[in-house]
Amino acid sequence: MMEEEELEFVEELEAVLQLTPEVQLAIEQVFPSQDPLDRADFNAVEYINTLFPTEQSLANIDEVVNKIRLKIRRLDDNIRTVVRGQTNVGQDGRQALEEAQKAIQQLFGKIKDIKDKAEKSEQMSHDQAKTIRRSC
Structure with missing residues (x-):
């Protein structure tokens, strides 16, 4: 039963x-x-037969297994590096977004200041115009 499930998987x-x-x-x-x-078209049986073409070559099985483990370790390291790189990209993106939001807030603050100054200037112009009209 277990073999059938594994085969199906x-x-x-x-x-x-x-x-x-x-x-x-x-x-x-x-x-x-x-x-x-x-x-x-990788074939596991053919691959193993190339690694161990004769019974005598099985004497080197520990060496072959160690080489394969080393290869797996290198692949794991490469995968970890790529995953960390993707994580860093995400963090860099978040940081850039936060900086952009701060810059937008500063820009809005400057625009508000300019608008307030323009309104004050306009009010002063109206006041001066009234003063001039009264004196004429």
């Missing part, structure tokens, strides 16, 4: 991960790679 996962040939070609053009793990 693997089949569902493979169905989701199937990329169209066009998408696969685009990925290969943007990120060219000679690594067999990156191939669209």
